[in-house]
Amino acid sequence: MTIALDAPRIVRTQPILQATGVSKSYGPVQALSDVSAEVYPGEVLGIVGESGSGKSTFLRCLNLEETPDRGAYTLDLPDVQGNLFELDRYARRMLCATRIGIVYQNPHQGLLMKHSSSGNVAERLLVAGERRFAVLREKAREALDASEFPLDRMDAPPVELSGGMQQRVQLAKAIALEPALLLLDEPTTGLDVSVQALVLDTLKRLQQERRITMIIVSHDLGVIRTLSDRVMVMRQGRVVEQGLADQIFQDPQHAYTQQLVHAKL
Amino acid sequence: MTPVLDVRALSKGFTMHHLGRNLGAFENVSFSVRPGEFLLLKGRNGAGKSTLLRTIYRSYLADAGQILFASDHGEIDLARAADVDVATLRQNEIGFVTQFLRPRPRVTAEALVAEPLRRAGVATGEALAEARHWLGTFGVKRDLWAAYPTTFSGGEQQKVNLAGALILPKKLQLLDEPTASLDTSARGALVRRLAELKAAGTAMIGVFHHAADVAELIDTELDLSPGAAPQEERDDVAV
Numbered sequence: 330m331t332i333a334l335d336a337p338r339i340v341r342t343q344p345i346l347q348a349t350g351v352s353k354s355y356g357p358v359q360a361l362s363d364v365s366a367e368v369y370p371g372e373v374l375g376i377v378g379e380s381g382s383g384k385s386t387f388l389r390c391l392n393l394e395e396t397p398d399r400g401a402y403t404l405d406l407p408d409v410q411g412n413l414f415e416l417d418r419y420a421r422r423m424l425c426a427t428r429i430g431i432v433y434q435n436p437h438q439g440l441l442m443k444h445s446s447s448g449n450v451a452e453r454l455l456v457a458g459e460r461r462f463a464v465l466r467e468k469a470r471e472a473l474d475a476s477e478f479p480l481d482r483m484d485a486p487p488v489e490l491s492g493g494m495q496q497r498v499q500l501a502k503a504i505a506l507e508p509a510l511l512l513l514d515e516p517t518t519g520l521d522v523s524v525q526a527l528v529l530d531t532l533k534r535l536q537q538e539r540r541i542t543m544i545i546v547s548h549d550l551g552v553i554r555t556l557s558d559r560v561m562v563m564r565q566g567r568v569v570e571q572g573l574a575d576q577i578f579q580d581p582q583h584a585y586t587q588q589l590v591h592a593k594l
Numbered sequence: 595m596t597p598v599l600d601v602r603a604l605s606k607g608f609t610m611h612h613l614g615r616n617l618g619a620f621e622n623v624s625f626s627v628r629p630g631e632f633l634l635l636k637g638r639n640g641a642g643k644s645t646l647l648r649t650i651y652r653s654y655l656a657d658a659g660q661i662l663f664a665s666d667h668g669e670i671d672l673a674r675a676a677d678v679d680v681a682t683l684r685q686n687e688i689g690f691v692t693q694f695l696r697p698r699p700r701v702t703a704e705a706l707v708a709e710p711l712r713r714a715g716v717a718t719g720e721a722l723a724e725a726r727h728w729l730g731t732f733g734v735k736r737d738l739w740a741a742y743p744t745t746f747s748g749g750e751q752q753k754v755n756l757a758g759a760l761i762l763p764k765k766l767q768l769l770d771e772p773t774a775s776l777d778t779s780a781r782g783a784l785v786r787r788l789a790e791l792k793a794a795g796t797a798m799i800g801v802f803h804h805a806a807d808v809a810e811l812i813d814t815e816l817d818l819s820p821g822a823a824p825q826e827e828r829d830d831v832a833v
Contacts, residue, residue: 331655337676339667339683369678526699533698537712555698559677573652573677580654584611591612 331582343405345370345542346510351390351400360386361397362566368510371540375557375574377550377589383566384546388514390414391544392431393421404428406509426456430503434515436495439502442488446498447473449487453505472505473498477531493524497531504535513545517552529555550590554578562586596664597626598766598797599650604659604673606642606649619645623659625816627766627797632788632811635801637818643801646818647768649673650799651690652680663688663766685713689764691772695755697743703729704739707758714762728757731787733780748775756780760787767791769800773807781807 344367353361361383368374376384389395391402393413402413406428416424425431433439440449450469459465473483478497487495496516503511516532517525533556536543547553553560554574561571562583570583581587607618620642627633635643648654650661652672661672665687670679684690697706704725711721729739732753738746743754752775760767769788773781788811792798802808 331657332673334676335671335674337678338670339665339679340676372678372681530698530700537709558681571677572655573680575653576655576677579648580608582609582655587611 340369342370344368345405346391346403346544347405348387348391348402349400351387351397351402353386353390353395353397359566361390364400364563364566364568366544366561366568368542368544370542372559373536373543373545373557375553375560376544376546376563377548377553377560378563379548379589381565382563384563385514386566387563388431388512388544388546391510392429392512393425404509422456426453427506428509429512430506430508430510431512432496432499432503432514432516434518436487436492436499439499440487440495443486445484445486446478446490446501447483449498450502450505453502457506468505469501472501475504475535476501477527491524492520493528496520496528500528500531500535504539504541507539509542511541511543513543513547515547515549516545518547518549525552532556550578562589595628597628598631598664599799600626600660600662600664601650602660602662604646604649604661605657606645606654607657620818623816623818627799627814629765629795629797630792631813632792632798632800632808634805634808634812634815635799635818636805636815641818641820643818644770647690647770647799647801651684651688651768653690665765685710687765688768689759689762689766690768690770691756691759692770693752693772693774695743695751697746697751697754699744700742702740703734703743703746703754706743707754707761710758710762724761725757728761729754732757732783733777749777749780752776753780756784756787760784760791763791763794763796765796767796767798769798769802771801771803773802773804785811 346368349365351361351364364387378384386395390397396414400414404413431439447466447469450472451465454465454468470480470483474480476497478494478501487498517528520528529552535541545556557574559571560574560577562569562577564585570586577586578590581590602624604623605621607616609616623646635646637643645654649656650672656673659673663670663672665683704722707729708721708725711724726739734750734753738750743751756772772784776784785808792811
């Protein structure tokens with residue numbers, strides 16, 4: 330038996346993200362059961378769990394792509410009020426375009442594969458209302474550069490690029506508007522180990538330089554450990570445990586987390 | 595002087611679900627540490643020395659007891675503090691030096707050492723200059739400063755680790771066998787740095803396989819072997 334933890338006393342800022350009691354079912358399948366999470370400004374929250382644990386569904390809910398059956402979701406940002414799950418389609422689209430960035434495991438989900446890479450990044454800016462061509466191009470260039478994308482290829486379409494490069498285009502698109510929240514869904518899964526290390530390094534650098542608040546979902550414990558401050562463990566649509574990253578990996582409390590941590594190579 | 599850390603009746607065990615049992619690590623441990631005091635943890639292998647350090651740092655969760663820390667924000671019980679509060683204290687007030695560096699791919703030695711300063715808001719140039727100073731002090735060869743520590747030998751990695759871990763003075767510094775795998779000159783540099791931090795008021799709790807390495811720094815000892823006497827002051831230097 331361990332001691333229950335207190336509410337924060339030293340950190341006086343409000344969490345930038347608060348999700349409470351999020352539940353979602355697909356027919357008889359309960360994908361999320363009463364999932365709650367809090368993320369503080371500049372923090373990186375890692376979510377681990379096996380396939381089917383609900384971690385990606387939860388992330389899609391936070392990206393307002395999916396509407397849960399129950400639950401509340403607030404972002405502590407100027408001009409953003411109320412339960413975001415209740416926003417209409419237009420308001421959702423604007424909020425996602427301007428405040429939330431996302432990188433998917435599969436670049437096809439996040440990119441137009443046959444349009445130029447710079448155009449993919451600029452599209453995000455267009456949605457937010459920018460119409461001046463020179464500004465669009467310059468901002469796309471800056472975002473691609475920050476994502477360590479080789480600028481001599483900025484007009485190549487993603488379909489012609491390697492997997493690691495495609496992830497950099499997604500990342501550039503996600504950070505082009507300097508979002509308050511960056512969501513990462515298995516961003517390095519399927520990449521070669523060496524490419525994975527480079528993408529992780531870029532993410533770490535962006536996080537440190539810009540203090541972007543991030544939520545990263547992965548079944549790869551190494552990825553989660555490298556990037557996260559805190560970790561949430563999910564199984565069968567529920568949160569089984571959460572804590573500081575080193576505590577989850579060194580002193581896991583739940584039987585499932587112990588099994589997960591000990592299964593790591 | 596009020597203690598920096600006041601540990602009361604602290605107990606820790608590990609529930610191993612796959613074995614279906616609970617492994618006790620230590621029980622009912624009490625002690626306190628004042629500013630500038632160096633406490634040596636003693637006891638044979640498995641007595642719970644490293645476990646105690648990790649419980650204070652909150653890499654491990656305590657089962658019972660209190661870990662009262664006199665933070666800049668007032669007294670806080672580390673056994674119960676919220677995760678985000680602990681994360682904040684780790685950045686500014688509580689340090690932990692282990693025997694192992696966690697190098698990251700494609701991050702140079704000097705950038706890694708400068709990281710705590712960067713996080714504390716020091717400008718890049720200044721942080722790098724300070725990092726290079728400490729790499730030099732711990733005896734890391736100049737050629738290696740801009741190289742990636744992933745490829746370094748164990749001894750060189752440990753020097754990088756120490757340079758980074760001790761670059762920012764903390765209120766409480768936890769030390770888990772930092773002298774393991776160090777050569778004589780690096781050990782000398784470590785003892786000098788610890789003495790300097792101690793003189794400036796950092797409280798330290800350490801586990802050392804060869805306590806003779808830090809004999810001159812030790813103020814008090816705590817034996818974690820079952821049935822040992824409580825915390826004792828020492829004024830002799832022999833170990």
